[in-house]
Amino acid sequence: MAAILQTRGLKKYFGGLYAINGVDLSIEEGELRCLIGPNGAGKSTLFKLILGSYEPSEGTILFKGDDITSLRPHLRVQRGLSIKFQVPGIFLALPVEQNLRIALQRAFRGAALEQELERLLALIDLEHQRSELATNLSHGQQQWLEIAMAVALQPAVLLLDEPTAGMSPEETFKTGELVKKLNASGMTIVVIEHDMAFVRQIAKRVTVLHFGQVFDEGSLDDIVRNEDVVRIYLGKV
Amino acid sequence: MPRWLALLDGPQTLGRGPAFWSVFGVIAVATALLPTFVNAFAITNLTYFLVWVFMALGLSLIWGYSGILSFGQTAFFGLAGYAYGVISINLGDAGLWTWFALLVSLILPIVLAVVLGYFMFYGGVRDVFVGIVTLSITLVFETFMAQTAGPEWTIGSARLNGFNGMSNMPPLTFPWGESPIIFDGPAFFWLVLALVVVVYLGLRILVNSRFGNVLVAIRENPDRAEMLGYNVRLYQLLVFVIGSVLAGMSGVLYTLWGSYITPSSMGLTAAALPIIWVAAGGRKDLTATLLATVLLTWLSQQLAVKGNQYALIWMGAILLVVVLFAPEGLFVTLWKKLRGRKRTRQATAPKAVSSPSA
Numbered sequence: 280m281a282a283i284l285q286t287r288g289l290k291k292y293f294g295g296l297y298a299i300n301g302v303d304l305s306i307e308e309g310e311l312r313c314l315i316g317p318n319g320a321g322k323s324t325l326f327k328l329i330l331g332s333y334e335p336s337e338g339t340i341l342f343k344g345d346d347i348t349s350l351r352p353h354l355r356v357q358r359g360l361s362i363k364f365q366v367p368g369i370f371l372a373l374p375v376e377q378n379l380r381i382a383l384q385r386a387f388r389g390a391a392l393e394q395e396l397e398r399l400l401a402l403i404d405l406e407h408q409r410s411e412l413a414t415n416l417s418h419g420q421q422q423w424l425e426i427a428m429a430v431a432l433q434p435a436v437l438l439l440d441e442p443t444a445g446m447s448p449e450e451t452f453k454t455g456e457l458v459k460k461l462n463a464s465g466m467t468i469v470v471i472e473h474d475m476a477f478v479r480q481i482a483k484r485v486t487v488l489h490f491g492q493v494f495d496e497g498s499l500d501d502i503v504r505n506e507d508v509v510r511i512y513l514g515k516v
Numbered sequence: 517m518p519r520w521l522a523l524l525d526g527p528q529t530l531g532r533g534p535a536f537w538s539v540f541g542v543i544a545v546a547t548a549l550l551p552t553f554v555n556a557f558a559i560t561n562l563t564y565f566l567v568w569v570f571m572a573l574g575l576s577l578i579w580g581y582s583g584i585l586s587f588g589q590t591a592f593f594g595l596a597g598y599a600y601g602v603i604s605i606n607l608g609d610a611g612l613w614t615w616f617a618l619l620v621s622l623i624l625p626i627v628l629a630v631v632l633g634y635f636m637f638y639g640g641v642r643d644v645f646v647g648i649v650t651l652s653i654t655l656v657f658e659t660f661m662a663q664t665a666g667p668e669w670t671i672g673s674a675r676l677n678g679f680n681g682m683s684n685m686p687p688l689t690f691p692w693g694e695s696p697i698i699f700d701g702p703a704f705f706w707l708v709l710a711l712v713v714v715v716y717l718g719l720r721i722l723v724n725s726r727f728g729n730v731l732v733a734i735r736e737n738p739d740r741a742e743m744l745g746y747n748v749r750l751y752q753l754l755v756f757v758i759g760s761v762l763a764g765m766s767g768v769l770y771t772l773w774g775s776y777i778t779p780s781s782m783g784l785t786a787a788a789l790p791i792i793w794v795a796a797g798g799r800k801d802l803t804a805t806l807l808a809t810v811l812l813t814w815l816s817q818q819l820a821v822k823g824n825q826y827a828l829i830w831m832g833a834i835l836l837v838v839v840l841f842a843p844e845g846l847f848v849t850l851w852k853k854l855r856g857r858k859r860t861r862q863a864t865a866p867k868a869v870s871s872p873s874a
Contacts, residue, residue, distance in 0.1 A: 330743065356745035368743070370736040377527055381733045382744050384726045432745060 282341075283308040283467055284329070284360075284436050289338035291321075291328055291491075298324040300491035301338070306436065306469055311462040313478045313499075314471045316488035317512050322471045323365055325488070326438050330362050331355050343435065357385075361434030365441050365471075367421040369428065371414040375405050378413055378424055382431035399427045402457070419450040426457065436467045443477050455480040475513065487512065524717060526724025528581065528732060530801050530851050544713055551702035560773075563705045565813045567769045569712050572793050572809040573719055573802055574762030579791075580799030581723055582755045583735030585643075588650030589763040589790055591657050592625035594782035596764030597771040598661065599624050601682045605674040609686035618688065618768055625764030626757055633756040637749045654782045661779035681778030685771060699772070708769055712806075715762065719802050722758075731755055763790075785828060789816075792835045798845025807847055 284306040291299040299321045306312055314322050327333045329340055331352035339348045347355055370378050379399055380392070387395050400406045403423040408416065413424060422442055429437055439458070443451040451474060458481050462468050472478050478485065478499060485502050487494040489512070495505050502508055525532035531540075551559050571589050579585050603617035632653065636646055665678025676682060688699035688707070699707050722728055733741040734748050742748045771777045780786060790809075797808025812831065819827035842849035 332739075351747075353742050353745050353747050356743055362743055364739070364743075368737055368740040370733055370740065372736055373732065374527070377729070377732075381729045381741075384729060385745055428740075428744065 281308060282306060283343055285341040287339045289328060290336045291324055291333060292336050297491045299328065302493055304486065306467060308467055309465060310467055311481060311483055312469045313482035313485045314469060314488060315478060315485060315512065320488040321491040322488050323440055326362060326440055329438065330360060356432065359435035361429040361432045362438040363425045363429045363440060363442060367425050369413045369421055369425050373413060374410050375413055375424060376409040378428060379431060382428040386433055399431060403427045419446045430461060439468065439470045441471055443474055451477050520721060523721045523724040528723040528728050529720050531803055548706065548709060551705060556701055559702055559705050563708050563773055565810045566708045566712050567773050568766055568813050569806055569809050570715060571763040571766035571790050572805050573715060574759035575790050575794045576799055576802055576805040577719060578755055578759035579794060581735065582731045582752065584752060584756065585647045586650045587647040588654035588787055590782045590787045591654035592628065592760040592763035593767035594657055595628060596621040596625050596767035597777040597781065598682065600768045600771050601685045601777055602671045602674040604685045606672040609689040611691055614686055614688045621768045622761055622764050625760045629757040629760035633753040637752040651787060654787050658779045658782040679779055681776055683776045685775050687772055716802060716806060792831050796834055796838045796846055798848030801848050804845050804847035
């Protein structure tokens with residue numbers, strides 16, 4: 280299978296600090312990949328480089344075979360990248376429905392938009408809170424709303440930065456099922472996650488980042504067998 | 517009903533449905549009929565209140581809907597006003613020249629807004645700094661025009677006249693056989709009223725459209741808007757241009773109204789007033805902005821006429837009270853209170869019916 284998203288020798292330094300120090304990442308089409316690693320390993324920075332919030336100091340980013348390294352963020356999104364931020368990035372003062380409409384209106388019109396709106400509301404279980412202001416939702420529901428907004432763009436690659444942060448175990452499990460469902464429908468997904476139960480639930484392949492570099496990569500079972508990974512990140516699993 | 521017309525009502529505007537539009541229609545028609553009932557002085561006054569509405573609606577669009585606080589809309593007001601003066605004095609009122617002057621006076625603010633907006637939004641100027649930059653521009657304009665009192669400051673036959681202000685520009689004139697139509701008195705009033713109605717309705721359609729959805733998205737969370745694939749800087753530039761041409765429209769109409777424009781129309785006080793009107797009424801709603809602008813310009817004038825030296829202090833006090841007690845704006849807060857009460861009454865009514873049988 281061909282890689283849909285690739286980084287080559289990607290580096291980002293803030294002053295003298297290397298947040299990302301030569302990352303070669305290759306995500307295949309249809310893959311569901313987890314990125315794990317200790318705090319400060321550079322996971323979120325990597326996402327921001329891929330989306331263009333940060334400019335890389337060195338290296339290139341390839342998406343669908345094209346070099347997008349110096350493309351403006353909204354153009355990357357228009358090409359099929361989409362992200363759910365670490366901190367919920369929704370329109371808090373607007374109703375749930377309006378949040379989704381704003382996300383949907385680029386790709387859909389008229390009846391198709393209404394249909395897609397209903398589908399997404401059902402997907403995240405917010406049909407009955409559609410007129411509620413987003414700020415009144417629970418933390419977990421806000422996370423789901425943002426996932427739905429990211430999904431509304433019908434991206435080729437969806438990046439999820441800690442989608443289950445602050446969720447109850449039940450909500451976390453539900454999110455896992457949602458992510459698996461999206462992936463099964465053909466969406467390539469990359470997830471940053473700390474919750475190892477969640478990672479076990481969803482991921483086939485895991486990449487470990489440490490000090491801005493790829494430390495290990497493989498199936499979760501391989502990863503937990505690597506004593507160095509256990510030492511730097513997992514502790515006693 | 518065509519789709520674009522349906523956008524008159526939508527999530528970004530208060531007031532909808534037959535009741536609202538009936539009231540709107542009655543007020544519009546009644547206002548249009550006023551010249552048959554009241555004296556010419558009252559009409560001139562009312563025209564004056566309406567002249568400011570365009571700048572206020574433009575600011576509501578830029579600030580209230582898109583989250584960009586421009587403190588210097590008066591720069592566009594003054595530019596357009598002076599432009600009309602210079603062009604119309606030079607070309608006179610024959611043929612369609614006054615309309616040509618009007619047109620050019622509206623194009624100049626667009627050019628200024630495109631250049632200024634490009635450097636601000638594409639240069640990463642944000643938040644309060646947009647206010648500082650725009651305020652600086654209007655103060656520079658004021659200072660510059662104030663020192664043009666000398667006879668050497670003339671453009672063609674138009675003398676800029678420094679802080680004394682420029683005057684004697686011809687009114688809009690439309691050639692009509694023997695007796696051309698001069699837009700003066702009631703005719704000018706009807707022209708301004710028609711423009712207010714058209715601009716108000718046009719902006720309602722705009723803010724409820726897909727374009728308007730993106731504006732609100734940018735106001736609420738620019739990063740998210742960008743990550744939904746919207747070109748945030750382009751939208752900001754476009755909305756800044758629209759708001760600025762509206763400020764320019766106020767400037768031209770003001771100049772026409774009194775056949776007069778002075779540098780103080782671009783000064784600090786003048787720059788602060790639109791912010792007060794828009795904030796006091798409710799910056800996130802066009803209707804609230806329109807009502808507050810007419811009401812507060814009327815109030816300022818009443819205070820000034822009654823010999824009150826402190827009209828401006830009253831304006832400041834009103835702003836303070838509103839910010840403290842109704843931060844969403846007076847009319848928006850009132851509207852939501854009334855709607856809330858209506859809703860609770862509707863919600864409790866069925867229970868009251870069912871209770872006797874229980």
